[in-house]
Amino acid sequence: MTINELKELLDNFLDRWTIENVQNLTLQEYVGLGNKDTFCQWVETKTRMLGSIKGMTSIKFGIYERKDPTKRPKNYKNDNQYSWLQGYGDNRKIAFENTKRDIIKIIQLSEVGKFPEIDNILLPDLFKWKVAFLYSNERLIPIYKRDVLFKIANHFGLKTNRHTTISEIQNVMMLNKPAHLNVYAFMRQLYDQFGDNEGKNEIVGSTTRKRQRRTTRRAANGRNTTTQTRTVTRSYVAEQKHNKIQEALLKLLSGKYGNENVVLEENYVDIKLIQPNYISFYEVKSSSYASECIKEALGQILLYSLNDTDKRPKKHIVVGQYPTTDNDKKYIDFLKQNLKLEFDYLNVEIE
DNA sequence: CGACTCACGTCCGACAGAAG
DNA sequence: CTTCTGTCGGACGTGAGTCG
Known part of the structure; x- marks a missing residue:
């Protein structure tokens, strides 16, 4: 699967499951036997290429419809059709409302990057x-398998014990993501190194005949020569994020320099700050890594610089949601050394 | 609070039989 | 003969319970 196909898959998911749609979820739309369009089906199966969470029992969804209505799993609470985590309450309705409340909480926390708070939510990790x-705007690294995560944590020098949380490990991975790899490529690299697929590559039949290997997961880096052009229009989610960051920045700058000196959306410049002895151009980007924001913004910045006739010195600032990592800083330093253009990166927190 | 055990549903390989 | 399809059962991973 190409990177564009992965992004398209994610777009499709986010399009189908906007926060509004999740807020209006019914139990039947959340999880159900035989229904391929449920939220849980999307998260588990349709988006499998964005990291697999197959396996484990359906209790990972918090509440699920049993295949065999006569069984009553002792570990969970049950009625004649559904089973759910004991912590979610005494009946089906309450259990589902609590599950939904937690899903919404995860979405909201993930969008603003407050990942440590997700650890405290009752739903199973996977x-x-x-x-x-799915809601992190490609900030988190899509690896979920516990022992793989712990191996990776140790590799990056994080001392682990059984109290180590997933958000701590995610944080280490995010900080170590190379600037030239997107989260999927980084996931692939980590999985090749720390995944547990070794030894399964060669299955030889009992006779002289070689039996064809059954592939459970198609390689993400498979050659694909079809020419595809992804539509350049920004997705709804990216648009939303862009607006939130822009608003936060506007507030920040107006507070600091006064409304009269801050110009919004003039000549396609996101925000312009006018000062007596210089002008700053702010270019807002919705990507979740500073280096990605800068990569996307540089071309535009060069054009602003070319077209602007004001004689005052000009500063260019790329604005994104997250602070720079060491790898981002290396990239920025490299650019600064090689470009005759003053620019900087700024991160702005959103709510 | 930690170590251990139990219960459970799903995946996946093995196998059998049907179809080609 | 090969290939396809369906079923079975063990392995697995993890929530919850128990014991000290």
Whole structure:
């Protein structure tokens, strides 16, 4: 699957499950036997290429419809059709409302990057972090398998014990993501190194005949020569994020320099700050890594610089949601050394 | 609070039989 | 003969309970 196909899949998911749609979820739309269009089906199966959470029992969804209505799993609470985590309450209706409340909480926390608070939510890790990833704007790394995560944590020098949380490990991974890899490529690299697929590559039949290997997961880096052009229009989610960051920045600058000196959306410049002895151009980007924001913004910045006739010195500032990592800083330093253009990166928190 | 055990549903390989 | 389809059962991973 190409990167564009992965992004398209994520777009499709976010399009189908906007926060509004999640807020209006019914139990039947959340999880159900035989229904391929439920929220849980989307998270587990349709978006499998964005990191698999197959396996484990359906209790990972918090509440699920049993295949065998006569069974009553002792570990969970049950009625004649559904089973759910004991912590979610005494009947089906309450249990589902609590599950939904937690899903919404995960979405909201993930969108603003408050990942440590997700650890405290009752839902099982596998499902919880897949949901978090889907709404993180490609900030989290899509790896969910526990022992793989712990191996990776140790590799990056994080001392782990059984109290180590997933958000701590995610944080280490995010800080170590190379600037030239997107989260999927980074996931692939980590999985190749720390995944547990070794030894399964060669299955030889009992006779002289070689039996064809059954592939459970198609390689993400498979050659694909079809020419595809992704539509350049920004997705709804990216648009929303862009607006939130822009608003936060506007507030920040107006507070600091006064409304009269801050110009919004003039000549396609997101925000312009006018000062007696210089002008700053702010270019807002919705990507979740500073280096990605800068990469996207540089071309535009060069054009502003070319077209602007004001004689005052000009500063260019790329604005994104998250602070720079060490890898981002390396990239920025490299650019600064090689470009005759003053620019900087600024991160702005959103709510 | 930690170590251990139990229960459970899903995945996946093995296998059998049907179809080609 | 090969290939396809369906079923079975063990392995697995994890929430919850128990014991000290």
